[in-house]
Amino acid sequence: MNDARALLAATVDVLREDLAEHAKGDLRYKALLSANAVAMAERELAFAAQSAAAVISGITPEDIRGGKHDADHELIEVVLREAAIRAYIANPDALTEAEKVDYLEVGANGD
Amino acid sequence: MGFAGHSALQDWLKRTLDARTVEITGSMLLSGGAIQENWHLECLVGGLSRNYVLRRDAPASVAASHSRADEYAVLSAAHAAGVRVPKPIGVCTDDAIIGGPFMLVEEVEGVGYGPKLVRDTTLGGDREALGEELGRQLARIHAIEPDETLTQILGPRPEDPVAADITWLRQALDDLGLVRLDLELALRIAERCAPKVTDVVVSHRDFRTGNIMVDETGLTAILDWEFVSWAEPMTDLGWFCARCWRFSRPDLEGGGLASSEAFYRGYASESGRTIDGQRVAFWELMAHVRWAVIALQQGARHASGQEPSLHLALTGRMADELGFQALKLAIEMERGANGQSGLGAAAE
Numbered sequence: 001m002n003d004a005r006a007l008l009a010a011t012v013d014v015l016r017e018d019l020a021e022h023a024k025g026d027l028r029y030k031a032l033l034s035a036n037a038v039a040m041a042e043r044e045l046a047f048a049a050q051s052a053a054a055v056i057s058g059i060t061p062e063d064i065r066g067g068k069h070d071a072d073h074e075l076i077e078v079v080l081r082e083a084a085i086r087a088y089i090a091n092p093d094a095l096t097e098a099e100k101v102d103y104l105e106v107g108a109n110g111d
Numbered sequence: 112m113g114f115a116g117h118s119a120l121q122d123w124l125k126r127t128l129d130a131r132t133v134e135i136t137g138s139m140l141l142s143g144g145a146i147q148e149n150w151h152l153e154c155l156v157g158g159l160s161r162n163y164v165l166r167r168d169a170p171a172s173v174a175a176s177h178s179r180a181d182e183y184a185v186l187s188a189a190h191a192a193g194v195r196v197p198k199p200i201g202v203c204t205d206d207a208i209i210g211g212p213f214m215l216v217e218e219v220e221g222v223g224y225g226p227k228l229v230r231d232t233t234l235g236g237d238r239e240a241l242g243e244e245l246g247r248q249l250a251r252i253h254a255i256e257p258d259e260t261l262t263q264i265l266g267p268r269p270e271d272p273v274a275a276d277i278t279w280l281r282q283a284l285d286d287l288g289l290v291r292l293d294l295e296l297a298l299r300i301a302e303r304c305a306p307k308v309t310d311v312v313v314s315h316r317d318f319r320t321g322n323i324m325v326d327e328t329g330l331t332a333i334l335d336w337e338f339v340s341w342a343e344p345m346t347d348l349g350w351f352c353a354r355c356w357r358f359s360r361p362d363l364e365g366g367g368l369a370s371s372e373a374f375y376r377g378y379a380s381e382s383g384r385t386i387d388g389q390r391v392a393f394w395e396l397m398a399h400v401r402w403a404v405i406a407l408q409q410g411a412r413h414a415s416g417q418e419p420s421l422h423l424a425l426t427g428r429m430a431d432e433l434g435f436q437a438l439k440l441a442i443e444m445e446r447g448a449n450g451q452s453g454l455g456a457a458a459e
Contacts, residue, residue, distance in 0.1 A: 033421055040428065056292055064295040065281065070303070076296055080438050083293040087435035094432040 008042035043089040050085060050105055113138040114152060114165070119208045127201035127215070130156045138165075142224075147337065151218065162218035163200060167211055179212040180204050181264045185339045186216070192255045194248055197332050221331035225321030229358040229367040236329035242369025244330050245323065245351070246377025252333075253312040253344050253382060265313065265341055272342050273305045276397060283404045287411055293434035294400055300441035301397060304448050306343075306390045314342035319356040320366040344384060348374075349394020355402055355433055389447075396440040403433035 015035035020028050056078055059069070069075050084103035087094040095103065114120055114135050124133040137153035141164070150165040167179060183202035190196050197216035204212045222234055235241045257265055269275045277298055284291060316338035324332040350356070351374065357367035364371035375386040410427015412418045 030421075033425065037421055037425060040425075059292060061281070061284065061290060061292075061295045064292070064299050067299070069296075070299070076438075076442065079292045079296055080435075080442070083431070083435040083438055086293075086431035090428045090431040094435060 005042050005045050008038050008045070012039045012042065040089060043092070047085050047089055047104075056082065113140075114150060114209070117209070120165075123201075123203055123208050124154065124156075124215075128156055132157055147335075152215075163215050164197065164218050165209075165213050165215050167209070167213040179214045182337045182339075183214040184260050184264055185336045186214075188255055188258065188261050189252060189333075189336065192251055194251045194255075195330055195332055196336075197334070219324050219332040221324030221326045223321065223324045223334065225319070225356070225367075226358045228320055228323075228325060229360050229363075234327060235325040235368060236327065238363075238369045239373040241325065241329055242365040242373030243377030243380075245366070245368075246374045246379070247381040248330070248333055248377075249315070249318055249347055249351070250378050250381035250384075252315050252318070253347070255313040257313060261313075265339070268311050268341050270311075271308055272311055272346070273302075273308055276342075276346075276401070277302050277305075280400055280404050283408065287407055289407060291403075291407075291430070291434060293438045294403055294430075297396065297400055297434070297437040297441040300445050301393065301400070304393065304441075304444050306387070306393055308343050310344055310384075311341050312344050314340060314344070314347050316340055316342060316347065316350070318347045318351050319353075320351075320358065320368055321356065343390075343394075344382070345387060345390040346394050346397070348378065348386070349391045349396075350398045350401075352391060353395040353398035353402075354436065355399055392440075392444065396437060396444060399433045399437035399440060403430040403437060406430040406433065 012035050015031050015038065020031035020035065023031050056075070059075065063069060081103050084095060084099060088100070088104060115138050117135055117138075121133050121135055124130070124135070132155070134155045135152055136155055137151075139151045141149040141151055147166050147168060150167075152163045152165055154161045154163060166182075180202050183199060186196055187199045190199055197219045200215040200217060202212070202214040203209075206212070222228060222231075228234055232238065255261070280294075280298060284294065315333070315336070317335050318333070322333065322335040323330060324334060351366050352364050352371055354361055357363060360367040363369060365374035371391075378384070379386055406426050406429045409423050410430070413420050413423035413427065
C-alpha cells in the first residue's frame with residue numbers, strides 16, 4: 001500500500017475506533033460520515049490505475065441517445081465494468097462476492 | 112433558531128386556526144429532509160396543547176419538486192380522497208411571516224426513518240398486512256380526480272409519460288454538465304424496451320419506505336407530496352419495490368417491509384387493476400436512474416459551493432452504486448426482451 005493510501009487508512013481507523021466509539025449523537029454521526037468519506041477516497045486511489053475512462057472517453061451521450069451504440073455490446077461491458085468499480089468505491093457491499101471476482105482486478109480489498 | 116414565541120407565526124396561526132389565543136411553546140428541527148425542512152411545533156391553542164409540523168424549503172431545493180403552496184393543494188386533495196395523510200392546516204406564501212413560504216399540518220405519531228422501519232419489526236404491526244394497506248393507499252392516490260387547482264398544478268396529462276421521464280432525466284444530466292455513460296446506456300435500453308402506455312393517473316412519485324410513518328400497529332401517514340405528477344400507474348409500484356429502497360432487506364420486494372405479493376394484492380383489490388410484473392420491473396429500472404440523478408443533483412449542491420456539506424457530497428456518490436444497479440437491470444431487461452439468458456449475454 002502506498003503512503004497516501006496508508007495515511008488515509010490510518011485516518012479511517014482513528015475516526016471509527018477512537019472518535020466515533022467515544023462520541024455521541026451528532027458528533028458520532030459526523031465521525032462515521034467522515035470515516036466513510038476517507039475510506040471512499042482511499043478506495044478511489046486504490047482503483048485509479050484500473051479505470052477504463054480513457055477507453056470510453058470518446059463516447060458521447062448524444063451518440064448513445066441517438067442509437068449509435070445500440071448493438072455495441074463491447075461498450076456495455078466496458079461501461080458495466082467501470083460502473084462496478086465506481087460502485088465498489090462508493091460502497092463495497094454494492095457488489096456480490098462473484099461480482100467482486102469478476103470486476104475488481106486488484107482484489108476485493110483494493111490491495 | 113426556533114419558533115417558540117415567534118409573534119408573527121403565532122398571529123398567523125391564530126387567524127388560520129380561528130383561535131382566540133395561540134402560543135408556540137417549543138419548536139425543534141426534525142432530522143431528514145434534504146429538500147425541505149420540517150419543524151415540530153408545540154403550541155397552546157386556546158389553552159389546549161396541540162402539535163404541528165411546519166414544512167418549508169431547505170436552503171436549496173431540487174428542481175422537480177413543487178412549491179409549498181402546490182404541495183399543500185396536493186396534500187389537501189389526497190386528504191379529501193381518503194388517503195392517510197397528516198391533516199392539512201394551512202399554507203402561507205407571505206415571506207414576511209418566517210422569511211419564506213411554508214405549510215402546516217397536524218403532527219402524526221410514528222416513525223418514518225426508512226432503515227429503522229425495515230430493521231425494527233416491532234414497528235408497523237403485521238408486515239404483510241402493512242404491505243397490503245400500502246397497496247390500497249397507493250390505489251386511492253391513483254384514483255384522485257384532479258379539481259381545477261390540482262389540474263393547474265399538474266399541467267396537461269401527458270400522452271407518453273415514459274418519454275417525458277426519459278427527456279427529464281437526460282435534461283437533468285445535461286444541466287449538471289455530467290457525462291454518465293452507465294445512466295445513459297441504462298436509459299437508452301429502457302427507452303427501447305419501454306412498455307406501451309395505456310393509462311395515466313395522478314401519481315405520488317416518491318411513494319417509498321422512508322416517506323411513510325408507522326407506529327406499533329401499522330401505517331399512520333404517507334408523507335412528502337412534493338413530487339406528485341401524472342404517470343403510468345405502475346411507476347409508483349416500481350419506485351416502492353425498487354431494490355434501492357429496500358434498505359437492509361433486499362429480499363422483501365415490497366419496500367423491504369413485506370412481500371411484493373401483499374403490496375400488489377392490496378393495490379389490485381382497491382384499484383381493480385391487474386399488476387403487470389414486467390411493467391413494474393421496467394419502472395424499478397427507471398427508479399434507479401431517477402434516484403441516481405436526484406443524488407447527483409444533491410451532490411452538485413455541495414460541489415458547487417452553494418451548500419457545502421459532506422452529507423450531500425456522499426449522497427452524490429450514491430449515484431455510482433445506483434448507476435451500476437441500473438445498468439445491470441437494463442441488461443437483464445434487454446436480455447429478457449431478446450430471449451437471451453445470463454448477464455454476460457449482452458457481450459455475446
